[in-house]
Amino acid sequence: MPLTDHAPTLLSLLDQCDRAAPLGRKRLLGPSVNYGREALVALVRDRLGVTVGWEATTLRRVAGELAFTALYAAGLQVADDVALTALTSAALDAEIATGQSAFGALAGSVGFRRAVHDAVMELRIAGVTAAQFTALGGLRAVTSGLGAVLGRYEQALADLHLADAATVFRLGIDHYAAEVPYVLGDCALVIAGLDDVAGLPGALLALLLGRTPTPQRWAPPPLAASALVGVQVLRATVPEDEMLGLLRLAGAEAWRLDDIECAADARDAYGTALHAATDRVQAPFTALHGLAFVDCRLGRAMQGALTALTTPHLDATALAAALERRELQPPPPSGHLPDAAEQVADAAALATFVRRHRIGGTDARLAELRISFGRAASDRGPERYVDEDEARFDARRTAFAIDAARAVRLLDAIIALRALAQCGAPAVAAATLAVALLEWLERLVPELEDEQTARARLAARLSALAGTDAVPVPRAQAQADAGAVLEAMRIWPTEQRSPYASAGGAVHLTDLRHAGATARRVQWFAGLSADAVRGTGREAPLLDDRTRQRLHDAAGRPLPTSAERTRRRRLQLEGAVASALARGARVVLSWAAGLGEADAPDRLLLEALRAEPGAAALDPKLLLQRALIVQAVPDAMLQLDVRDAWLHALLGNGLRDGTAALEAAHPGLGRWAAAQQAWAAPVETPTVLHGAVPAAAALVPTRSGRSVSATELATMLSCPRRWFLQYLLRLPEPTEPGDADVWLDAGDYGTLVHAVYARAVHEQVDFASTGAEMRLRAMALDAVTRAAERDPPESAGARAAVTQRLLADVAVFLQTEQRLSASGTVVRREAERSFRAAGPDALQLTEGRSLAVHARVDRIEHRADGTVDVWDFKTSKAYDEAKEFARLTQALVGAHVVARRGDVVTSTGFRFATERADGAELSVSHDRLETLHAGVDQVLAVLEQGQFPPTADEHHAPCRYCAFQANCRAVSGAHGVHSPPSAWAVQQAAAAGDGDPVRRVARAVGVLTADDGGAA
């Protein structure tokens, strides 16, 4: 019979065995090899001396040794976890393929496939055969299907001559009597941490317990409430704060890091939390289970890759986000190896381009984009905007070509990899996906120095999957199988050889089952909320409690029910706490209460608080107030680093103003703080901050002679500060991401409309003829085709929407033209003419000054009386457009340049030849143009003084919240736009004298905008 030794500590039992046979063979049999190794290392450290003859082992290892000869004789090879997952998946798929299974609809879910795999493995290790399971009868449909999957799995193992853990245990048990003398001989056996073993491992354990010499068995002592006196209880909000509390307490109590073992069952949450906390203070840590691979950059990159290789519709937003997060890198141009900084810049620029051009969609669209950007990168570029000057257009075209070349390289890689993954086929093998993922890893995921080990391990796992049978299954199933390989992988943030083992100088994170194995001086139990200890209480999805109970009753196979699992978890926790207290460790219990409605702590924490003197009668609320509170901002606790010191100081009463330190640490922010102060009040003499830059006066077009477009003039009038940044400093404008749901944005659609309307005039369409409509419709369809070649739409629906809109607008255009033709007032039309007016023809200003201007005019209509009308076509809503006073500059410049060639301009204005504006027209009066002319004169006179103030007219021309909002720190919210420079200018204009530049500009612009109905 087993000797259950309630020895006070495991170490003392090991010590006792060691002294009994100092040179003999001894084995420590525990839940894992790591458990035994940690305990033996602790023994050596505890005794300050060497021990010999010990070996850490597990039941699985012993079984393997017992079965070794039998495995060889039967020609069986032991399969790894990737191969076993592939086998259960294949068994599941084969069962689904029969059409009889209840699993069909769930087959593509990673969680479901994982649940099937786990259930099959649990049945196998419990010693339940397919025949026994099927014989149970009367199970839920979804559960009874497991019997067939288990049967297929057993058959596959036999066919492939593979062995899983259950096979090994069975053979080990069957050959126990013959093999145990060779495997264990006379070695002493200590068994620890194996109190809840059942099934085949339980059967082997029973054999081992009956051997001679009799094994020593260690179990933790029972936990007495009185023993909890002195146990510290901590409360935090989130696991990150819990781990910060651990480090702060370690500092306050002068614990060494390798004095601390932290046990938490939520290994992903606490692994990440400890990583983040130790990273802040550059403290090392080791972790039994490491971190979830899919939570790290490489893991996210590969999950994204799996989606990109399996989805029929590549998501442009996800692609751009992956580039920004450095999970993806455009392949470099051949013959060029970019350095790290270049790679980051390339990826960021490409991300913007991907968003703007919505690079994604089906394989067909990816191919179209590849062709389109391929042309753009070589000979074809973007369309030139109306009024865009040569230099700007050239710069934009060059930038576009560089971005397009990057996009082509990315598209080439993605198209090739999607083809490798057989993205278009309805069925694919998980092995095929693994091959494509390996290629993706090689080609597109940037290699970072600290990820080399994880990368190599991932490559090995994917290669293992790639080596399995390539049987095509529905795509979702293959995706789930490949995803399972990623999800099952763990990583360690350190490159040391055995990062899962505790190391000197590092905190060690483990789980409850392994708690205490390192026998450290401080035993921390984290994540002890009531729900976490109790568990969800939910039954396993496939092997429900009823099935488990029936297996127990009918087949004598004990599979733990949900209640039994909860009971075991509590025993495990209490046993770990009791053994830590028994060996004299300092014990700390903590939980993360969460935000808002707090999560309750486990009852053990309340008992520990109640064990303190004077606390026995306190109600739980008062009791919890005795817990030490850990929060992100340190209050009563030790400050870990500079950040803690700052937060602590800011929390206190004394130091609240951190401006000086902030300025010292971040000069840019310091300058901004100074600007804030300067903008707080009107000034006598404007500084460079307020827009006084005398050195730039010579660059003002009236001085330099540079020709300006109507668009530039409009910018100048709307905000001289913006004009200064954009046209004189030539700061690059930030690129706005495109609207993912719309094929062509407003600007691109306007270009399309203008092209059709101009072509109709150039090709001299007779608008009054019966064939006019057909010709216009053909031109519209042709324009759409050309636009689609340049910028392929994401879907046929997006293209159809633009086509429909354009045809409707063209119909309105035709009606307008037919009306004009019928009126007889227009005898000739000219379309899209570019003009320049410089020298004596330039826009004349006061005091002999002049401004060279140029414009592209959409339409000149020659009247029967010899005069002309000048029109600008608009595709926006008529009302909004009329309010845009800046657009009036187009009328001014258009009328002026046309008049300079000798025409008499009768009227000028805007024609909204679109369906939504219902063909409206707005003429601009001569008075209005003259006022505008005078306003331009006045504003330029201020600029010529080297003064470039921000927008100041609060009623008519508030800050436009332009692309330079970041320079001004302007924000747009529910209450409108707030730009600090503009707010200062409004104040300055009100308070300053008439000569103040801000006031002069404000008055000039105010006059221009005083009448909203000016364009009428």
Ligand code: SF4
């Ligand atoms: S954000 Fe406003 S104040 Fe600043 S430059 Fe743009 S329009 Fe002018």
